[in-house]
Amino acid sequence: MAGLLDQLTQPQRDAVTHVDGPLLILAGPGSGKTRVVTHRIAHLLEQGIPAWQIAALTFTNKAAEEMGHRVNALAPGAKVWMGTFHRFCAQLLRRHAALVGLAENYSIYDTSDSKQAMKHAIAAAGVSLTHASPEKIASSISRSKNRLVTPEMLQGQSLGPVEAIAAKVYPVYQQHLLTANAVDFDDLLFHVANLLRYNPELRSDLDAKFRYILVDEYQDTNLAQYAIVRALSIDHPNLAVTGDPDQSIYGWRGADIKNILDFEKDYPSVTTVRLEQNYRSTPNILRVADQLIRHNRRRKQKNLFTDNPEGQPVVLRIFESGFDEADGIADDIVNAIARGDATANDFAIFCRINAMTRSLEHALRNRGVPYQIINGVEFYQRKEIKDLLAYLHLINNPCHDVALARVINTPTRGIGAKSIEHLRSFAELNRIPMLEAARRASEIRELAKRSATMIAKFVSLYDRLATKATAPLEEILRFLVTESGYATYLENSANDQDENSPLANVDELITAAVEFDRRHPDDGSLDAFLEQVALVSDTDAFEESSERVTMMTLHASKGLEFPRVFLIGVEDDMLPHARSKEDESQVEEERRLLFVGITRAKEFLQLSCCKRRSIRGDFRPVIPSPFLNELPLQEIERIETKVARDWFNEDFDQSYPDSWDLPEIDVEQSTAPLSVAIEPDEFNQDVPSVELTDDSTDTGGTSSVQEKGKKRLISALGSLKTASDLLTETPTPLTAYREGAQVRHQQYGEGTIVSVTGRGPKRTATIRFDDGDHNFRLAFAKLELVQ
Numbered sequence: 001m002a003g004l005l006d007q008l009t010q011p012q013r014d015a016v017t018h019v020d021g022p023l024l025i026l027a028g029p030g031s032g033k034t035r036v037v038t039h040r041i042a043h044l045l046e047q048g049i050p051a052w053q054i055a056a057l058t059f060t061n062k063a064a065e066e067m068g069h070r071v072n073a074l075a076p077g078a079k080v081w082m083g084t085f086h087r088f089c090a091q092l093l094r095r096h097a098a099l100v101g102l103a104e105n106y107s108i109y110d111t112s113d114s115k116q117a118m119k120h121a122i123a124a125a126g127v128s129l130t131h132a133s134p135e136k137i138a139s140s141i142s143r144s145k146n147r148l149v150t151p152e153m154l155q156g157q158s159l160g161p162v163e164a165i166a167a168k169v170y171p172v173y174q175q176h177l178l179t180a181n182a183v184d185f186d187d188l189l190f191h192v193a194n195l196l197r198y199n200p201e202l203r204s205d206l207d208a209k210f211r212y213i214l215v216d217e218y219q220d221t222n223l224a225q226y227a228i229v230r231a232l233s234i235d236h237p238n239l240a241v242t243g244d245p246d247q248s249i250y251g252w253r254g255a256d257i258k259n260i261l262d263f264e265k266d267y268p269s270v271t272t273v274r275l276e277q278n279y280r281s282t283p284n285i286l287r288v289a290d291q292l293i294r295h296n297r298r299r300k301q302k303n304l305f306t307d308n309p310e311g312q313p314v315v316l317r318i319f320e321s322g323f324d325e326a327d328g329i330a331d332d333i334v335n336a337i338a339r340g341d342a343t344a345n346d347f348a349i350f351c352r353i354n355a356m357t358r359s360l361e362h363a364l365r366n367r368g369v370p371y372q373i374i375n376g377v378e379f380y381q382r383k384e385i386k387d388l389l390a391y392l393h394l395i396n397n398p399c400h401d402v403a404l405a406r407v408i409n410t411p412t413r414g415i416g417a418k419s420i421e422h423l424r425s426f427a428e429l430n431r432i433p434m435l436e437a438a439r440r441a442s443e444i445r446e447l448a449k450r451s452a453t454m455i456a457k458f459v460s461l462y463d464r465l466a467t468k469a470t471a472p473l474e475e476i477l478r479f480l481v482t483e484s485g486y487a488t489y490l491e492n493s494a495n496d497q498d499e500n501s502p503l504a505n506v507d508e509l510i511t512a513a514v515e516f517d518r519r520h521p522d523d524g525s526l527d528a529f530l531e532q533v534a535l536v537s538d539t540d541a542f543e544e545s546s547e548r549v550t551m552m553t554l555h556a557s558k559g560l561e562f563p564r565v566f567l568i569g570v571e572d573d574m575l576p577h578a579r580s581k582e583d584e585s586q587v588e589e590e591r592r593l594l595f596v597g598i599t600r601a602k603e604f605l606q607l608s609c610c611k612r613r614s615i616r617g618d619f620r621p622v623i624p625s626p627f628l629n630e631l632p633l634q635e636i637e638r639i640e641t642k643v644a645r646d647w648f649n650e651d652f653d654q655s656y657p658d659s660w661d662l663p664e665i666d667v668e669q670s671t672a673p674l675s676v677a678i679e680p681d682e683f684n685q686d687v688p689s690v691e692l693t694d695d696s697t698d699t700g701g702t703s704s705v706q707e708k709g710k711k712r713l714i715s716a717l718g719s720l721k722t723a724s725d726l727l728t729e730t731p732t733p734l735t736a737y738r739e740g741a742q743v744r745h746q747q748y749g750e751g752t753i754v755s756v757t758g759r760g761p762k763r764t765a766t767i768r769f770d771d772g773d774h775n776f777r778l779a780f781a782k783l784e785l786v787q
C-alpha cells in the first residue's frame with residue numbers, strides 16, 4: 001500500500017483513499033487529476049472491491065488506453081471497465097437494445113452515414129430548405145438529443161424557425177434509424193439515458209453493478225452524459241469526478257460546465273478536493289496560461305503553483321508567412337535533435353484546424369523528420385475502406401439502408417441511381433429495409449427488367465456473403481473482396497506504389513482485422529469489430545513511444561503532455577475562430593482552447609503567428625490573435641524581423657473590423673489558383689460549409705469556407721468539379737472578360753463582349769451573338785475566352 005501512496009501529495013492522497021460517497025476533484029491542468037483517478041482505482045482494488053464493480057469513463061479512447069496502462073502497472077491484470085462514454089453506452093445498449101426498439105446487432109452510423117440518412121429524412125419530411133440548411137437541421141436535432149429532448153417533447157412548443165423545421169425532420173430521421181436498426185453517435189447516449197430513465201428496475205440493477213464510477217474531464221459532459229452517470233449513482237452514490245472548468249472545450253457539442261459547477265448541489269454530501277500544485281510545466285508557462293485565462297469572465301479563479309525550475313521564457317514568434325513558420329519550426333526541431341537536446345517524440349505541434357498541418361508536413365518531410373498526424377478517423381473515410389465496411393455493415397445488419405445504397409452498385413453492376421431510388425420508395429412505402437425491397441424487385445413495376453435481374457444477382461451475392469457472418473473477420477474480408485468483384489477494381493490500381501493506394505489501404509484493413517481476430521479469439525465478432533471502428537476517435541492512432549513529432553488539433557491535445565510544444569496560427573479568425581465571434585461565451589471557449597494548448601507544454605512553448613498566410617490557395621494578410629494581447633508580453637521572448645514587428649504593433653492598435661467574416665477570396669483580383677480545403681472540420685458542424693463530393697474517388701469533404709465565400713467560389717468555378725480538379729484548376733479571372741473580348745458559350749456559340757458592368761458576383765457582361773445580345777453574370781456563366 002505504501003508504494004501506491006508514496007508518490008502523491010497529501011491532497012492527492014486524500015482523494016485516492018476516499019472510498020465511499022461522492023467525490024469532486026476540482027483542479028487546474030497538470031495537477032495530477034488523471035493520476036488520482038488511476039491511483040484511486042488501484043486503491044479501490046486493494047480494498048477488496050471487485051474489479052467489475054468499477055467503471056472509469058473518459059472522453060477519448062486514447063485517454064482510456066492510457067488509463068488502462070497506468071492501472072495495469074499499479075494493479076496488474078485487473079478487469080476494470082475503462083473506456084469512453086460512447087463505448088460504455090454502445091455496450092449497454094447492445095444488451096438492452098430491445099427496450100428502445102432496436103435489435104442487438106444494431107449498427108452505429110458514422111458522421112457520413114448520418115448525413116445520408118438526414119438527407120433522405122429531410123426529403124421525406126418535405127420541408128423547405130430556404131430557411132435552414134441540412135447542417136443546421138442536423139445540429140438542431142443533435143442538440144435536442146444531447147439535451148434528452150424527444151421528438152414528442154417538441155410537439156406544440158413554440159420554436160425558432162430552424163428548430164421548427166428540425167422538429168418536423170426529427171421524427172422522420174429517428175424512424176429511419178429505427179427501420180435501419182441503427183443509431184447515430186448522439187443516440188448512443190440518448191438511448192441509454194432514456195433506458196435508465198424509463199426502466200427503474202434496470203436502472204437500479206446497473207446502479208448496483210457499477211458501484212464505483214469515475215469520470216475524468218467531467219467538465220466536458222453534456223446533459224445526456226450527466227443524466228447517465230447520475231442515474232447510475234443514486235443508490236450507490238460513489239461517483240468520483242475530476243474536472244477543470246477552465247478546460248471545457250466541447251460547448252459546441254452540448255457540454256455544459258454547469259454539470260461540474262452544480263456537482264456540489266447534486267450531491268450535498270460531496271467531498272471536494274482541490275489540487276493546487278502543478279507537476280507538468282515550468283512557472284514561465286503557467287504564468288502565461290494563468291494571465292490568459294483570467295480574461296474569461298465566467299470562471300472562478302484558481303491558484304496554481306509549481307516547484308518546477310523556472311525554465312526558459314515562452315516564445316512568441318512572428319513569421320512573414322505560413323511557409324516561413326513551417327520552415328522555422330522544422331529547422332528548430334532538426335537542430336534540437338542534431339544537438340542531442342531532444343528526440344522527435346518530445347515535440348508536438350498544435351493547430352486550430354486540421355488543414356493547417358499541411359505546410360508543416362511538407363517542411364518536416366523535406367528534412368527527413370518523422371511525424372504523425374493524429375486524425376485516426378481519416379483512414380476509415382477512404383473510399384475503398386468505406387465500401388468494404390459498408391459490405392460488412394450490411395452482412396451484420398441487413399436493415400442498414402445507407403450501406404445497401406453504397407454497395408449495391410459498387411463495383412459497378414449496372415444498377416443505376418434511378419433503380420436505387422425505386423427500391424427506396426418501395427421500401428419506404430412498405431416500411432421495410434431496402435434489402436428486403438431488393439428481394440422483391442420483381443414486384444416493383446417501375447424497375448426495368450434488366451435492372452430487376454441485376455438486383456436479383458446482387459441479392460444472391462449478398463446471401464453468399466452472409467453465410468460468412470460468423471467466420472473470423474479476416475476470412476470474411478478476404479472472401480468479400482473476391483466475391484464482390486472488388487479484387488478486380490483493386491488490381492487496376494495495383495501498379496500504384498503509393499502508400500495511400502486503395503490496395504495498400506485494403507491491406508491495412510485486413511491487417512486490422514487479423515489483429516482484431518488475434519485479440520478477440522473468443523468473443524470476436526463482426527458486431528464488435530464494427531463497433532470499434534465506429535467509435536474510433538481522433539487520438540487513437542497516437543503512439544507515444546514512437547520517435548515521431550506529433551501534430552494535432554488543440555481539441556485532440558486535451559489531457560496529454562509534451563516536453564516541447566509549438567502552437568501555430570495564433571491569429572485572428574483562426575483562434576478565436578471566425579465562427580465563434582458573435583457570441584462572447586464562444587469566445588471564452590476559444591480562450592479555454594488556447595489555455596488547454598498552452599498547458600500541455602512541460603518545458604518549452606512557442607506560440608506563433610504570421611503576417612500572411614495561404615488560405616485556400618489565396619495568399620492574404622492576416623491579423624494576430626487578440627488573445628496574444630492578453631498574455632504577459634513583457635516576459636515573453638519575441639522573435640521577429642523588423643518588418644514583422646511593425647506589422648504586429650500596428651495591427652494591435654488598429655480596431656477590429658465590424659464584420660468578423662472570414663476574409664473572402666477576391667475572385668476578381670486573384671490570379672492565384674483557387675483551391676478548396678476539403679478536410680472536414682469536425683469541430684464545428686453547425687457552420688455553413690462547402691461540401692465537395694467527388695463521386696469517382698469519394699475524396700469529398702467539408703471545408704470551412706463560409707457561406708458567402710462558398711457562393712463566390714462556386715461561381716468562380718462555374719460548377720462543382722471533382723475535388724482534385726478544384727485543387728489544381730485556375731479559373732479565368734473575371735477581369736479578363738473585357739469589352740471587345742471574343743468568348744464562346746455552350747449554347748449561343750461565339751460572340752463579342754459589348755459592355756461590362758458591376759463588380760464581383762454581380763459583374764455582368766452584354767455579349768453579342770449571331771442571334772442578338774444576351775446578358776450574363778460572369779461569375780455564373782459558362783463562358784470561355786477565345787484567344
Ligand SMILES: Nc1ncnc2c1ncn2[C@@H]1O[C@H](COP(=O)(O)OP(=O)(O)OP(=O)(O)O)[C@@H](O)[C@H]1O
Nearest residue numbers: 007008009028029030031032033034035279280559
Ligand atoms: N505527486 C506527484 N508527483 C510527481 N509527479 C506527479 C504528481 N502528480 C502528478 N504528477 C505528474 O504530473 C503530470 C500531470 O498529471 P496529470 O496528467 O494527472 O494532470 P491532470 O490534472 O490530469 O492534467 P490535465 O488537466 O491537463 O488533464 C503527469 O506527468 C503526472 O505523472
Ligand SMILES: [Mg+2]
Nearest residue numbers: 033034035559
Ligand atoms: Mg488529466
